Amino acid sequence: MSIIFYFLAAVTIIGALGVVLSPNVVHSALFLVLSFIGVAAIYFYIGAEFLGAVQLMVYSGAVAVLIVMAIMLTRRDSMAQSNPSQKLFRRVVTGLLAGGFFFLIGLGIVLSPLPGGELGASTGAQEIARLMLGTYILPFEIVAVLLLVAMVGALVLARGGDTA
Incomplete structure (x- = not known):
């Protein structure tokens, strides 16, 4: 690298x-x-x-x-209360836990028996479009409908308690 x-x-x-x-x-x-x-x-x-x-x-x-x-x-x-964990003990414990977690992940990567692979050819926008609108059209459309439902739900919640 x-x-x-x-x-x-x-x-x-x-x-x-x-x-x-x-x-x-x-x-x-x-x-x-x-x-x-x-x-x-x-x-x-x-x-x-x-x-x-x-x-x-x-x-x-x-x-x-x-x-x-x-x-x-x-x-x-x-905003003044948005970061309540100002105590040193909590920071130290959280840092030690996160450090231990990342150490274990790194150890697992280093000791992994899987061989390192090489990067394949990069996938361009045309290949992604071909897959999304060809092979994976059904999941793509389902995600589009879910996003539409989420947007309508957010608008209804933002309007408040008034219902027509």
Whole structure:
């Protein structure tokens, strides 16, 4: 692996650590955007341009803006209480548990008997479209209907208690 990949991975990890360790919720949201951009850059680096573009548009753009807007639209008194785990003991215990979990995952990867494979040819937008609108058309349409139902449900909940 090259130095570019390690740099992009470091940017992504720094962003993820900033999300977890930042006491300010708005700063955490901005670190989340940094982490999303790092993941998109890794996608571009490995040749998955379509996934990189989707990552940038959907996560770095839409989801991050949605999170920041949700934070900004909440009341100020609830923002002060949004990060209640300020105690050092809880942070240390959580850090040790997370570190142990990641150590076990890394140990499992290192000791895995499976051989490392090489990356296949990258899948472009045409191949993804052919699969989504050909082989997997039924699951694609079911997901579209579920998203429509979720959007209508969100609109009904947002309107309030008035029913016609």
